[in-house]
Amino acid sequence: MFQRPAAAIVATLILAGAGHAETDVPFALDWKFEGPAAPYFVAIDKGYFAEADLAVEITAGSGSLDAIPKVATGAFPVGFADINSLIKFLDQNPGAPVTAVMMVYDKPPFAVIGRKSLGVETPADLEGKVLGAPPPDGAWAQFPIFAAANGLDMDKITVEPVGFPTREPMLAEGNVAAITGYSFSSYLNLVRLGVPEDDITTLLMADYGVDLYGNAIIVNTDYAAENPEVVKGFLAAVAKGWADAIADPAAAIPSLIERNPAADAALETRRLQLAIDANVVTDYTMANGMGDVDDARFASSLEQIATTYEFQSEPDAALYFTDAYLPEGGFALK
Numbered sequence: 380m381f382q383r384p385a386a387a388i389v390a391t392l393i394l395a396g397a398g399h400a401e402t403d404v405p406f407a408l409d410w411k412f413e414g415p416a417a418p419y420f421v422a423i424d425k426g427y428f429a430e431a432d433l434a435v436e437i438t439a440g441s442g443s444l445d446a447i448p449k450v451a452t453g454a455f456p457v458g459f460a461d462i463n464s465l466i467k468f469l470d471q472n473p474g475a476p477v478t479a480v481m482m483v484y485d486k487p488p489f490a491v492i493g494r495k496s497l498g499v500e501t502p503a504d505l506e507g508k509v510l511g512a513p514p515p516d517g518a519w520a521q522f523p524i525f526a527a528a529n530g531l532d533m534d535k536i537t538v539e540p541v542g543f544p545t546r547e548p549m550l551a552e553g554n555v556a557a558i559t560g561y562s563f564s565s566y567l568n569l570v571r572l573g574v575p576e577d578d579i580t581t582l583l584m585a586d587y588g589v590d591l592y593g594n595a596i597i598v599n600t601d602y603a604a605e606n607p608e609v610v611k612g613f614l615a616a617v618a619k620g621w622a623d624a625i626a627d628p629a630a631a632i633p634s635l636i637e638r639n640p641a642a643d644a645a646l647e648t649r650r651l652q653l654a655i656d657a658n659v660v661t662d663y664t665m666a667n668g669m670g671d672v673d674d675a676r677f678a679s680s681l682e683q684i685a686t687t688y689e690f691q692s693e694p695d696a697a698l699y700f701t702d703a704y705l706p707e708g709g710f711a712l713k
Contacts, residue, residue: 401434402609407446407458409517409594411439412639414650415563420634422620431612437638442543443517443561443594444468451477456602457613459483461517462595463684466699470690476600479700481614481670483621484593484658489518489584491525492565493557494550496578502529502587511541511555518559521584521591523687528588547572563653567646583657591680592672593658595700603704610704618669618710625660625712628652660712668709671702 408416419437422428428435438455440446446458447468453476462479469475491510493499499508502525512519526533539555547568549555558565562581569579585591596614603610624631628651632644663673674696681694 401432404433405436405455407449407455409440409443409459414647415654417631417635418620418624421631422616424634427616427619442515444515450599451475458597479595479597480704481596485661485664486585486658487593488561488658489521490562491582493580497556499557506535508556509537511539511558525584563650567650670705670709
C-alpha cells in the first residue's frame, strides 16, 4: 500500500464496505483546493469512487509539475499534472514508470496575465517589461513557445523569478507588469486582491499560437499494469464528478468548501466555471467525449515543444499518453 505523506493537506473519505475492503487510492493534485478541484470531491461525496470500491484520499499540490515525481516514484498511484511537463520529465528520466491516461484540460489554461494600466494588452507589449514567473509553473514552462509563436525577443523581457504566493500580489502592487499562470487562477486571484477586472489582460496562450494539451490524470505505469480495473474505475468516477460539475458548477462547490472552509464560495464557483468554459468543454470534447487526445494534434504539439526544447531522445507519443483505460468514445460530458 502507498504511504500517506507525513505533511500534506488532505481530504479523506474511507467508507467501510459491507463484506469487502475498498482499495485505497491516494491522488496527488497539482494545486490547492480551488474551484477546478471540486469535481474530484464531488466524486467522493456522491459515492462515485465508492461504487468502484475505491477509497480516495486527495492531496493538494504546489504547482503543475508537482505530481509528476510523486507518481513516478510510486509515492502516489495517480496524480494530476501538465502533460507537457510530463513529456519533458520522461525525456530527462527515460523509463520512469509514469504516463497520462485521461486528458482533462483539452485546451490548456497556460496564460500571461498583465495589467492594462501597466502597458500590457498584447504579447508584443511584454518586451521592455518585467514578467513575474514561478520557476515550477506550467505556464512559464510553455512561455518560450508562446514567445516564439508571437515573435517576441526574450532578451527584451526581464524575467523575475517569483514564488506562487507572491505572484499575483506583485502584479497587483505593480512590481511586475505581467505574470505567467493558469488563466482561471491568476485572474480571480487578482480580482480578490482588488484589481479592477477591466484592468486585467488575460493572454491565453492557446489563443496565441500555442497548440498544446493541458493537464491530465497520470498514473504510475507499474501500478496501473497490476491494477487495471482500479485505474478504469478511478477514471470513470472522475468523469462522473466532472459531468456533475459541468451540469451545475454551484452545486459542486460545497464539496470543495468542506475541504477548504477559508475559500470564497462565489469566487471558486467563478473559477470552476472559467475552467469548464475555457479548458474542459471544447468543440473536441463535445464531439468526442472527455479523456482522449487527437493523434494528429498530439503529434503537432510534440513538434511545437521541440521548437524550444531539445529532446534527448526521439519523442514517442506512446510513452506520454495511453487510452488503454478509457472507454471507447471517451466519457460523455453532458
